[in-house]
Each structure stands twice: as structure tokens, then as C-alpha cells.
Amino acid sequence: MKNSSQPQRLASLDILRGFDLFCLVVLESLLHPLANAINSDWFHQLMWAFTHKEWEGFSSWDLVMPLFLFMSGVSIPFAFSKYKTDTNKLPIYRRIGKRVLLLWIFGMMCQGNLLALDPQNIAFFSNTLQSIAVGYLIASLAFLHLRQRNQFILAGAFLFIYWAAMTFVSVGGFGGGNYTPDGNLAEWIDRTVLGRFRDGVSWENGSWSFAPWYRYTWILSSLNFGVTVMTGVFAGMLLKSNKPELVKIKWLIYAGAAMVALGWLWGLEHPVIKKLWTSSMVLVSSGYCFLLMALFYWWIDYRKHNQGYTVLRVYGMNSITAYMITNVVSFKCVGQSLFYGLEQYTGNFYPVLISLCNVSVIYVILWLMYKHKLFLKV
Template structure:
């Protein structure tokens, strides 16, 4: 739904804009340049902009956790009015509406819903759906528990996921096996999602799961944890008892602590984004805390937000930016308009097309921003 917005935490909108700018503009253009120019410097830089195959973590692996983290940061601010007025019924309507919309948008973006082909529809396979699950878990905790209770349940979810993957085993899956084909989260997705899992092909011999190894169902426990770490950051940022500079210090300190614990935990349970291990959850959330501290200090404490205001064009319409990038092929339009330039640009033609394509997304977002209209769910 398109809504006008009220006062918001400026650093959060700018950080969200930074995340979406990397996703829908910077990385696509950089990747196109690297493919066409085969430059050593670009190829080295691209290591940070390609997901690791399994174990490990690079900058590009942060995009999804950061998106989810920021959804959590905004929740204490968004829920404050409802909780103060004790209007939980209307709040739950808002929550379920948002979860449903995010789920449908996720199926549109990556679940092949628009293909109208039942055999190619995938039920749970997208960042927006991970946000929906994390948001639902976090919303329930935020409504019914105080901060201490939220911390306890979040720790239980984090440790519970670790315990299940470490100690539970069925049919050769699990019991501390964190390999792509034999971890317990993989088993749960295959058994429950089955035909509706992303990457699946139906053959005469049964289901072929191919090389797709992202997990979603059991990993939802830690999706909730990732969003909850954002909620805790939101509690810090929304506190009237902590000075602005100390808010940045607290965020930075907790971020460093989470990174340290995540790295230590990774010695037993590897940092693996595709199955959202508990070590990865802490490690990525620690980086999110540090980025939130940096952006909050620069934008809200030092008042330098005007230098980054253009990022808010992405941040204020992040869902729309994600959907446009995922489902609209702007490159076809650019090819149609400028195909004659290929003979002159040579290897630079494809990067030119990509640059123009992602610039069109920015133009659409700019138009909506100028009219103060934003896609809200």
C-alpha cells in the first residue's frame, strides 16, 4: 500500500538505503564491469561481492542479514503507540497483514508466482519471506515480553537451533554434520517443502533437489534472532535514558562482542549463511550493530545526514526497490533504445546497459520520493 510517512530515525533510513543501493545498483554494475573488462583490480574486489559457496563470510553475505536487522530496529518505534494504548487487536491485524504481503511479494520475486505455472511455484525461498518470519517471531516477543524476557527467548532460539543441528540426526542427516547435503536443516526443508522447495525439479524417479542448498524452515528460528538483534538495537536507540553518543558506543560495543562470540562459536558450528547457523547469526548481527553505530553517530549525532540524503531515496522505498530489481527487466528497454551503440562501445556496452537499467530503478524511486509516496506493508 502507498502511504505518506511521518518522522523517522534518519540514520536507519540512510543505512537501509545503503543496503539497497549496494543490492540494486552498485553490485550489478560492478559485476558487469568485472565480467566484460577482466581487470585484476575489479576481479579482486568482486570477491567481496559474490556469496561464498558454503563456509565463510564476505560483504555480499551481509546484505540479507542487514535488511532483516533493520526491520527489527524499526519495530520498537512502530509498536510504541499500540503498546501504549494497549490496542493489541489492531496491532495483530497490522502484523498479520504485513506478514501476508511480504510472503506474497516474496513469492512474486523468487517463487515464480507470476509465471502462473503450478509446477514451478516455490513456497518459501526469498529474503522478504525470511523477514516476514523473523518479524512475526519478533512481534510476538515484543508484544508479550519485557526486554529481559525477549533476551531469554532470543537466546533460547539461538541455542535451540544450534542444539538441533548439532545433536539431532535422522537418516544420515544432522548430528553435527554441517555439510551442504547432510545438515539437519536441509533434511527438514526436503521433507516438508518437497516439491515446493526452490531449485527442485520433478523427475520420473522423484524429486531432484539440484544444487540449491539454502534452508528456510528450521532456519526461521535464527531469522527471528536476527530480527530480534535489530529490536535490541532499536531499544537502545529509542531509550531516553542514554545519551546519543553513548547509544553509538553501546551499539559499537555490542557489535564487537557479537562478532567475537560468533567467531569463537564458528570453531564448532561454522559460519554458514546458506543455513543461517547460530555463529553466522551472531557474527552478521555484530557487523550490523557496528554499521548502525557508525551511521547513527555520523547522521544523528554529528548531523551529517544531508551528505547521504540521496540514499534515503532507496531506504524510504526499500521494498519497492527490491521488487523492481527482482521482477522488472529494465535492461530490455535499454537494449531496445541503445542497441546501435554496441558497435562503438565494445566491451563497455553491457556495463552501459546495466548502469542505465539500475538508474531507471533509481528514477522510479526518485519520482515517488519527490511526491512523498512510499510502498508500505
Template sequence: MNTHSIPSNRLASLDILRGFDLFMLVFFQPVFVAFARHWKDVPVFSFLLHQLEHVKWEGFSAWDLVMPLFLFMVGAAMPFSFEKYRANPDKRAIYKKITKRFVILFILGAVVQGDLLSLDPMQIRIYTNTLQAIAVGYVISAVLLLHLSRKGQVVATLLLLTGYWALLTFLGDFTPDGNFAEAVDRAVLGRVRDGVTYAEDGSWSFSDNYRYTWVLTSMVFGVTTMLGAFAGQIMQNGKDKRKNSQLLFTIGGVLLVSAWLLSFQTPIIKKIWSASMTLWSGGLCFLLMALFYYIVDYKGWSKRLNWLKIYGMNSIVAYTLGMVINFRSAAHSLLWGLEKYTGDYYSAVLTFANFLILFLILQLMYKLRVFVKI
């Protein structure tokens, strides 16, 4: 854990965009959904509720961008933190850091979503969470950034994307049961895959409802993280921020067009992170990065957005506490008297209070300059 002042040369747009992503995940979405479900028959709320849930298979919603944006932002920060290690032939120090971060993220992912705290080997799931996808994408990107030239990084990223596309195209189809990434997960993870259910006699089976893939999909976790790294390399050259923002916008548009063209052959499917989805989400991430970079770092219009740093500069704490710790009991202890006045809305009030408590914790950490880094 580090306690320090905010570095003056820190790229503010990175922290603010990361904070925006975390705010959507651990405040806005759960609170909005808790209230808006009471008004789901109103067209505007019905549309927004649809955008704030994952698409079942083919297609893409706003909520499907949250996880890719996490990986993209990790990549965007890497050129800044890795710059001093690239020219050093002795890379033991950076690889020690990479290994430590990978292990911690993987363990935290198991705590958040892998039932590690159940202390029951039959319940623990090995590879099933965004933090673990970040860990894998981070390692892949780290190796490419440390050992390849800029051109080599682009080529390697294209090979990862093309290789994943080819494996899914020629060794299966794009249905929930027929895709190759699903087959690899079942073969490699087996009973420790998320979605596995156990019968009383000890036999187990794969759930028909769980369709997220991880093992083979790690290839494109690396691609998404590298797309963020390419954005970071553009922003690292701070001489002409206006030109940088234009380039980010342009790349985002090119990726979206490429994704749309590829989608005629490879559907956009977030659960298996299809190649077209990788390009589509990457394009949207580039556009968001361009927008925040233009507003915050070029125009300097960050005053009304700085509060997002409360989330962005303690992202691991925000995510882990938001996913693991339930503050509803504390909220209920204080607010139970409101139940008779709020009726069906009382659950939504508790949801709001739960994430407000988390916000206040993060705000206190920010004021005290306590930033938890891995």
C-alpha cells in the same frame, strides 16, 4: 500506499542505512560486477568481485551481509512502531497489521523468487526468498516485543539461538548434505522447495547445487530480527546519542568475538544461517548501525547521504521492482546505437541503464512524497 511528508521525528539513520543496503543490491553490485568482470585479472577487481558474491559454503563475504542487514533493519524499526501497542491490552489492531504484512511479504517473495507469476503449480516454490524470511522474522519479533519484558525478550532470543545451535549440532553435522536444517526443508517443503527439478516422466529430485534452508532456519531469522529490535530499543532512548552509539559499537564487537569463538565448533555458514553466522552478521549489523547512527543522528552529517533515502523510504518498491521488472528492453530501444562503439561492454551499459531507470522512478516517488508501506 501512503502519500505524505516525512515525519520530523523519524530516525534518519534507519532510512539511510536501509537505503545503503538497497543501493548495494539494486544498483552498485549488479552494475559494478557487469563492468568489473572485464577486469577480473586485476587483483583489486578480483578481490572486490569475490566480496560481491556469496560464499559457496563456509566463510563470509561482504555480499553475505545484505540479507541479514535487511532483517536487522526491520527489527530496528519495530520498537518505534510497536511502542503504542505494548500497553494496550486489546492487541487485535496490531495483530491484524502483523498478519497483513506477513501475507503480503510472503506473496511478494513468491513473486520475486518463487515463480508465482509462472502460473504453473509445478514451478511455484513456497518459501525461498528474503522477503519471506523477513515476514517470518517480523512475526517472531512482534510476538516477543508485544508480550515480553526487555529481559524476557533477551532470554527468548537466546533460547531461539541456542535451540537452533543444538538441533544442528546434535542432529546432524555442518556439511551440505548432513545438516539438520537441510533435512527439515526437504521433509517439509518437498517438491515445492527451491532447487527441485522435474524429469519428463514427472518424477522430481532435489538439486545438489541448492543449499539454502528456510523452515528450521526461521528460528534464527527471528534472532537476527530481534538483534535489530535491541538496537532499535537502544536508539529509542535518544537522550544521549553519543552513549547510544558507543553501546551499539560495543555490542557489535562482543557479538563478533562471540561468533569467532563459536566458529571453532560451529562454522560460519550463511546458507544454513548457522549460529556463529547469526552472531557474526549481527555484530557487523550493529557496527554499521552504530556508524550510521553516529554520523547521521548524533553528528548530523547526513547531507551527502540523504539521497540514500530514495531507496530506504521505498524499500519494498526498490527490492520488488529491482528483482522482478527488467528495464533492459527499454534501455536497448534507446541505446542500441551504442552497441557498435561499446562492443563487449554493451551488456554492462544496459545493466547500468536498467538500474538507472529504477533509481529515477524511486527518485520521482520520493519527490512526490509517495511512500509504499505494508
């Protein structure tokens, strides 16, 4: 990791990334305890927009993780274009390898129980940062070595391979077009390969038991993690091109709308399921990401409305730091120490107050880093 002064950046990308991290760091922390405190039907209905789909379908909250992957791809053409023609790519390979390794370790710290220092309780592949690592590795190598046309072909091939495997491969009662939580092929692969190192696994009655509440899959889904990041690369190549800004915006909208329509159409046969990261879900989510990128690029970079977004820049320009602090360190003890006497008066709203204190401390840390131009990059 390194410190750097603020470089020239695509303002809309920083602010969109900040919006995504604001959702992860602030809204997720505050809205759920607030819903419990209010305990009203109208608020619980509102929470649909901030709750993941249990299985099939897609909610607005399901876009948070794909958007994180997508934006890691948008930056690749801006960062790597100068390396495409280099005959000696060892330095950029080292840079990519370092990023992938650090993201993987950070993912194990956030969700893989690495900090528990208990080998019996480690989940090897279980976190958003690791899906970014895999997708980034695939997308960056494809960008460095393939022409744009061949990158499109590779992305399409990955989508097709995933669909074909899930549809036609059957092993031990899993797969063969089965998309149920306990019967799909991706579930069988994760159970078989990761075993006790999968998240949600516990030792019961002399054997490892797979928790029924955990049905995220990672290994076969890695193909489509790569595609999600590659769609970000495609958007980044468009934004970096010399085309007029309005043309860029139109193509972002056209491509986004086409992917959303195609994804939902494909979903009639190949269900849209985020926990499996199905090919149809990739098209749907990436289409929405294209549309969001078009909106932010139009408003911020084209219309030049780039003032007054400091809060989002604070999160967006230290996105990995914000994610790590939120998932690894809890500052709730600060609120519990300062406001413990208010619990008797605030009742069900006391957890909301403590969560507010937690996210406030995190924001102050990130704001101080932003103010002093301290940006920690993997």
C-alpha cells in the same frame, strides 16, 4: 499498501537502509557484468567483497541480507511501543498479519515463480522478503508481549535450539553435527517439508530432483531469522531510550564487538554459514550490523551530517518498492532499444551499459516517488 507523507524518522536508519538497498539494486547489477567485461585478475580479486561465500565463512557481501532483516527490527520499538500496554491488541495483530502476508506474497513474486502461473514451478519459501516476514512476526510478537529481559532469553533460546538440533539430531543420514551442504539437518527438513515447492527443484526421470547448486535453508533457519530481527529490536530499543547519544553509540559498539567476537569463537565448533543461517553467523552478522548502526547514528544523528544523502534516502524510504521493482520488472529492454547500435562498438561493455540503463530507470521511478512524498508501506 498506503501512501503517506514523510513522518518523523531516525535519519540514520533511513540512510543505512538506503545504503543496503543501493548495494542490492545498483552494485550487484553493475559490478558483476563489469567484472566480466574487464576480465582482470585484480578486479576479480576486488570482487571478493561483492560476492557471497560459497559455503563456510563470511564476506562483506554476506552482510546485505542480514542487515535488511536487522533494520526491519530497529523500527519495531519506534512503531509498536504505544501498543504494548493496550489490552485490545487486535488492531496491531491485523497490522502485523497484513505485513507478514504481503511480504510472503511479494517473496513468491520475486523468487518463488508466482508470476509464472505454473503450479508445478512454484517455490513456496525461498526469498529474503519471506525471511523478513518470519523474523518480523517473531520479533514483533515478542516485543509486544515480553519484557526486555525475556526477549533476550528468547533470542538466546532460539540460538541454542538451532545449534542443538543441528548438532545432536540425526535423521536418515542427515544431521548429527554434519554441516556439509548435502548432509545437514536443515537441508533434510527443507527437502522433506517443502519438497517440490522448494527452490531449485526440477522434475527429472519421473521424480523430483534437488539442484546441487541450491543449498539455502529456510524452515529450521526461521528460528534464527527471528533472532536477527530481534537483535535489530534490541538496537532500536537502545536508540529510542532516553540515554545520552554518546552512551547509545558506545553501547552499540560494545554490543557489536562482543557479538562478532562471540560469533567467530562459536564458529570454531558451530560453523559460520550464511546459507544455513547458523547461530554463529547470526551473532557475527548482527554484531557487524550493530557496528554499522553505531557508525551511521554517530555521523548522521549525533554529528548532524545528514545532508547530501538524497540518493540513499530515495532507496531507503521506499526499500520494499526498490527491492520488488528490481526483482520483478526488467527495464533492460529500454537500453536495448535505445543503444542497440552501440553493441558493435562497446563489445564486452555492452551488458554493463544495459545494466546501467536498467538501474537508472529504477532510480528515476524511486526519485519521483520520493519527490512527491509517495512512500509505499507494507
